[in-house]
Amino acid sequence: MSDIYYNYKGTLFSPVATSAEDLSFVENEFQVLDDDIFNITYPKSGTSWMIEILSLILKNGDPTWIKTVPNWERAPWLEIVGCAKNLQLSKERPRLITSHLPRHIFTKTFEGSNAKVIYTIRDPKDTAVSLYYFSKMYVCYKDPNSIDDFLKDYLVGNLSRGSWFSHVKGWMKLMGQDNFMFHTYEDLQKDLRGSVMKICKFLGKELDDKAVDSVVANVSFENMKENNMSNFTRLPNHFMDLDKSPFMRKGIVGDWKNHFTVAQNEYFDKIYKAEMQDFPVKFPWDE
Ligand code: A3P
Numbered sequence: 001m002s003d004i005y006y007n008y009k010g011t012l013f014s015p016v017a018t019s020a021e022d023l024s025f026v027e028n029e030f031q032v033l034d035d036d037i038f039n040i041t042y043p044k045s046g047t048s049w050m051i052e053i054l055s056l057i058l059k060n061g062d063p064t065w066i067k068t069v070p071n072w073e074r075a076p077w078l079e080i081v082g083c084a085k086n087l088q089l090s091k092e093r094p095r096l097i098t099s100h101l102p103r104h105i106f107t108k109t110f111e112g113s114n115a116k117v118i119y120t121i122r123d124p125k126d127t128a129v130s131l132y133y134f135s136k137m138y139v140c141y142k143d144p145n146s147i148d149d150f151l152k153d154y155l156v157g158n159l160s161r162g163s164w165f166s167h168v169k170g171w172m173k174l175m176g177q178d179n180f181m182f183h184t185y186e187d188l189q190k191d192l193r194g195s196v197m198k199i200c201k202f203l204g205k206e207l208d209d210k211a212v213d214s215v216v217a218n219v220s221f222e223n224m225k226e227n228n229m230s231n232f233t234r235l236p237n238h239f240m241d242l243d244k245s246p247f248m249r250k251g252i253v254g255d256w257k258n259h260f261t262v263a264q265n266e267y268f269d270k271i272y273k274a275e276m277q278d279f280p281v282k283f284p285w286d287e
Pocket residue numbers: 041042043044045046047048049126129130131133219220221222224247248249250251252255
């Protein structure tokens with residue numbers, strides 16, 4: 001384990017981003033409300049894309065909110081230092097809440113509530129590439145020397161928020177519950193409008209065609225890259241060094257093919273197969 005992280009119940013976290021006390025508060029004391037909407041992801045799976053989509057759906061397609069309020073205030077990260085306590089005081093309803101927490105340490109009061117979870121999953125190879133670049137520019141993550149070194153940590157979960165495999169397997173246990181919906185980053189790429197409509201249905205929101213058009217247009221990669229409430233350019237450079245890599249980097253499917261060697265790809269496939277062979281759901285990248 002790297003000394004930039006500490007271990008909370010088997011998962012690594014950066015002390016710059018969150019303390020064990022914050023995590024314990026989230027896990028044991030945070031009060032989930034029935035109308036809460038949780039945007040849950042493993043890091044770099046499309047979290048900020050989903051914040052943008054949900055923000056616009058909640059405002060019936062009106063872009064004022066996404067153009068005037070940073071995404072971390074619209075949908076705060078539950079486990080980041082102080083956020084859960086602030087959320088507890090928030091009068092905003094419904095609360096839009098983001099989290100990268102694995103299921104086993106998620107807040108206990110979620111159990112039995114009607115709060116809704118939207119879980120976005122991305123091809124773990126593209127997630128790895130995105131996370132590799134992000135780790136080079138984000139102060140809270142260990143800077144990987146090379147993709148090779150990074151993959152060794154990634155594939156065993158020796159990094160912030162732990163393993164992609166246990167994250168996905170943990171959250172997907174909720175499959176079949178009325179208040180749980182999952183989809184993939186690849187679904188969003190393939191049919192953004194259809195995905196937005198599915199999310200509206202899940203949330204019980206009825207948007208007319210014009211409102212859906214506005215959601216779709218405003219969440220394009222190009223528009224989000226230009227929106228300084230969503231592209232993280234408002235954060236200080238020592239926290240996220242966007243000169244090393246922009247947050248809105250490429251936004252494509254299959255970038256791993258530009259990065260992995262044949263040997264790295266074979267190594268990845270071997271571990272993926274061992275971890276996921278009995279998994280009941282097949283994802284777009286499994287085909
Ligand atoms: P890349 O690094 O592959 O470009 P997260 O928000 O979970 O941190 O994920 C960030 C990743 O999602 C980045 O991937 C980013 O470019 C991509 N992303 C964000 N908004 C997007 C959008 N509107 N369309 C496509 N990809 C988007």
